[in-house]
Amino acid sequence: MIAAIGALAALALCALTLPGCVELIILTVAGCLPARTEPTSTRHVGRIAVVVPAHNEERGVAGAVTSLRRCVPADSRHSIVVVADNCEDRTAERAGGAGARVIVREDRTRRGKGYALRYAFGILLAEGFDALAVVDADSAVEPNFVAEIERMLAGGADAVQCRYGVLNPGASMRTRLMNVALMAFNVLRPRGRDRLRLSAGILGNGFALTRATLSAVPYDAHSVVEDLEYHLRLVRAGKRVRFADRTSVWGEMPAAGSAAGTQRARWEGGRIRMIREQVPILLADLGAGRFALAEPLLELLLLPLAFHAALLMLTLAIPLAAARWYGAAALGVVVAHVGAAIVVGGGTIADFAALAFAPFYIIWKLALAPAIGRAARKNADWVRTARHNTQGGAK
Numbered sequence: 001m002i003a004a005i006g007a008l009a010a011l012a013l014c015a016l017t018l019p020g021c022v023e024l025i026i027l028t029v030a031g032c033l034p035a036r037t038e039p040t041s042t043r044h045v046g047r048i049a050v051v052v053p054a055h056n057e058e059r060g061v062a063g064a065v066t067s068l069r070r071c072v073p074a075d076s077r078h079s080i081v082v083v084a085d086n087c088e089d090r091t092a093e094r095a096g097g098a099g100a101r102v103i104v105r106e107d108r109t110r111r112g113k114g115y116a117l118r119y120a121f122g123i124l125l126a127e128g129f130d131a132l133a134v135v136d137a138d139s140a141v142e143p144n145f146v147a148e149i150e151r152m153l154a155g156g157a158d159a160v161q162c163r164y165g166v167l168n169p170g171a172s173m174r175t176r177l178m179n180v181a182l183m184a185f186n187v188l189r190p191r192g193r194d195r196l197r198l199s200a201g202i203l204g205n206g207f208a209l210t211r212a213t214l215s216a217v218p219y220d221a222h223s224v225v226e227d228l229e230y231h232l233r234l235v236r237a238g239k240r241v242r243f244a245d246r247t248s249v250w251g252e253m254p255a256a257g258s259a260a261g262t263q264r265a266r267w268e269g270g271r272i273r274m275i276r277e278q279v280p281i282l283l284a285d286l287g288a289g290r291f292a293l294a295e296p297l298l299e300l301l302l303l304p305l306a307f308h309a310a311l312l313m314l315t316l317a318i319p320l321a322a323a324r325w326y327g328a329a330a331l332g333v334v335v336a337h338v339g340a341a342i343v344v345g346g347g348t349i350a351d352f353a354a355l356a357f358a359p360f361y362i363i364w365k366l367a368l369a370p371a372i373g374r375a376a377r378k379n380a381d382w383v384r385t386a387r388h389n390t391q392g393g394a395k
Contacts, residue, residue, distance in 0.1 A: 010323035013315045020302030021330045028337045031192030031344055035245070045153045046130030048146060052082045052100065053116040054137035058089040060252065065098035067140040071147060074099065078146055081124065085116035114226035118219050125211060133208035138252040140167055141206070148247040149208045157242040158213045159234065162206040163187050165345070167250035175253045176354040177361045181305060183345030184338055191344060194243035198295050202231040202241055206249030213239055225270030232278055235296050236285070265368050268304050269375020275300050306365035309334055
């Protein structure tokens with residue numbers, strides 16, 4: 001009886017983790033490959049607006065605009081536009097003072113980043129902008145950010161996503177481990193997809209969309225993970241997001257306390273909601289012969305690495321040789337993935353050293369399970385993450 005229970009548990013854990021393991025193997029190998037030569041094009045890009053959605057960001061928005069000014073000078077044909085969305089502070093004043101154009105939006109019923117972007121996109125497309133980029137209000141960018149996006153759009157990209165990392169990795173051990181996680185999720189994996197000529201993904205910060213793309217797939221995603229929701233619509237519409245591996249955006253992450261937990265619960269709860277809603281749709285698409293959607297399905301089925309690793313550790317605890325062999329091999333894949341991410345992501349010895357604290361990070365993530373469950377509800381509200389501003393310009 002005990003052996004039968006163990007075998008059932010092993011099968012259940014294998015079913016939960018195997019798709020994610022396959023995804024990690026594919027993208028780890030592909031992400032380490034040299035870049036392919038893409039067909040060149042001389043498509044005219046025209047004007048680009050960098051849109052900065054901001055809700056009560058008076059402490060950091062000026063720093064974001066100042067960073068963007070390094071790649072969008074005042075005499076440029078491109079523009080920096082801050083959307084002051086339902087703000088109750090001096091966000092609009094600070095953004096305007098830093099040199100940005102400000103659009104003020106007031107709508108107490110339709111709240112959140114997705115609504116703010118859709119509102120701004122409608123105004124800017126009507127004004128004749130040819131492409132729209134998005135940078136969060138707590139972020140800094142490399143000086144070549146706009147130029148690299150323009151180059152890739154001119155090369156025929158439907159959309160572009162650049163590297164997205166942590167602005168303040170040294171603030172705490174949690175932000176250091178977050179930096180490692182983002183090098184895996186926001187650098188190695190989209191780079192691997194791009195090497196395989198798959199859609200790299202949209203990460204919510206540091207992405208750009210052409211007018212034609214927004215015309216074909218309007219930006220009407222409003223969940224707490226609107227970037228993931230919108231990317232699935234893009235892929236389903238046959239669009240491909242290219243990965244801009246030569247430029248970066250860095251976002252400030254909460255260093256400790258309830259703010260860090262709120263952010264992680266919102267992100268991962270929203271992702272679980274997408275799994276629940278989108279996996280059946282993607283399976284139906286595969287059944288209809290739309291095999292390009294296989295990788296987005298695998299990506300959805302890959303749980304956050306902390307939970308993925310925790311399930312594999314449970315597999316190791318099952319007193320069956322096959323389960324233990326699988327658990328050990330799969331954990332080896334996770335270790336290889338993280339190591340490759342640090343190397344490809346330009347990490348340092350501090351990032352490798354932080355891995356010694358990974359078990360405590362996993363325990364912290366597991367303790368967030370109730371909050372993640374609440375955030376996974378369909379009617380979950382978007383809540384701004386509180387931060388202490390440490391931004392002083394580009395990293």
